[in-house]
Amino acid sequence: MSSTTSAFAGPGRRDPAGGAGGKPPAKHDPYGLGRDAGRDSEATGHGSGGPSPKYIVVGYGFWIFILSDFITFATLFAAYAVLKDATAGGPAGAALFDRGGVALETVCLLLSSFTCGMATLAMRARSVRWFQIAMAATAVLGLAFLGLEVHEFAGLVAEGAGPSRSAFLSAFFTLVGCHGLHVSVGMLWLGTMMAQVWAKGFRDDIVRRTSCWALFWHALDIVWVGVFTVVYLMGVSA
Numbered sequence: 001m002s003s004t005t006s007a008f009a010g011p012g013r014r015d016p017a018g019g020a021g022g023k024p025p026a027k028h029d030p031y032g033l034g035r036d037a038g039r040d041s042e043a044t045g046h047g048s049g050g051p052s053p054k055y056i057v058v059g060y061g062f063w064i065f066i067l068s069d070f071i072t073f074a075t076l077f078a079a080y081a082v083l084k085d086a087t088a089g090g091p092a093g094a095a096l097f098d099r100g101g102v103a104l105e106t107v108c109l110l111l112s113s114f115t116c117g118m119a120t121l122a123m124r125a126r127s128v129r130w131f132q133i134a135m136a137a138t139a140v141l142g143l144a145f146l147g148l149e150v151h152e153f154a155g156l157v158a159e160g161a162g163p164s165r166s167a168f169l170s171a172f173f174t175l176v177g178c179h180g181l182h183v184s185v186g187m188l189w190l191g192t193m194m195a196q197v198w199a200k201g202f203r204d205d206i207v208r209r210t211s212c213w214a215l216f217w218h219a220l221d222i223v224w225v226g227v228f229t230v231v232y233l234m235g236v237s238a
Contacts, residue, residue: 062212066219069182073223076175077230084235086167093172093235096161098152102232105148106224109183112141113221120214126202135194138217142187149180172231179227182220189213 084093119134153173156162163173193210200206 058208058212062215066215069219070223073175073178073226076171076178077226080171080175080231083167083171088166088168090166090169091159091161092168093231094237096156096159097232097236098155099232099236101148101152102228105145105152106228108141108145108148109221109224112138112145113218115141116214116217120211123197123202123207123210128197128201131197132194135190139187139190139194142183142190146180146183146187149176153177176227176231179220179223182223186213186217186220189216 115134115137119131119138122130122134156169161169163170190213193206193213196206197210
C-alpha cells in the first residue's frame, strides 16, 4: 500500500486528485481578482488575496444596468419601426421634423460627450478646477439639448401632432421622450457629482460614482445616434 501511494505522491509525480504532492492544481489568475488557487478559505469563500476590488464589482454591476437599459430602448425602437407608418391619415415624419433643430440637438449632445471625457481626464489628474469647468460645460450643452427637445415637442403639440394623434406619434413621443428623461436624470446626477467633488474632493467612492455617470452619459449619446438615424434621418427621407 505504501509503495502504491509513493508511486503517485513522490517527487515529480502528480496526484490523481490534484496537483503535485496532493495539492490542488494552480489556477491562472491574470487579472489578480484575489482568488489564490490552492489556498481558498472555507470561511469566506475567497482566496488569500480577499474578494475582488470594489471598483471592479461596482463597474460590473453598472454595466449590467447599462445593458438592461439598452434592452429597454431596443423594445421602443422595435415598437417605433412597427408603427412608423400608422399615421391614421395624419402627418408623417417628413412633414413634421425640423432637420435644422434636430442637427443642433445632435451637435450639443455629441459635444457634451467630448466635455464629459475631458472631465474624466481631469478627474484622473486630480484637478478639481478643470473637472468643474468640464462638467459645467457638459451641463450647459445638456441643458441646451433638453431645451431644444422641449421646444420641438411643444411645437408638435401646438400643431395638433401630439402623442394621441396617431400610433406613429405615440411611438415617437415615447421613444424620444424616454431618451430625454434619461438625459434629465443624467443632468441631476451631474450636478450631484460636481457638488460632491467640490465639498469632499476625489475620494475613492466619489471617483467610482463619477465614472459610472460618465459611462451612463456616453451610453445616452450612443442611443441618440440610433434615434437620430432611425427616427429623424429615415423619417425625413421617407
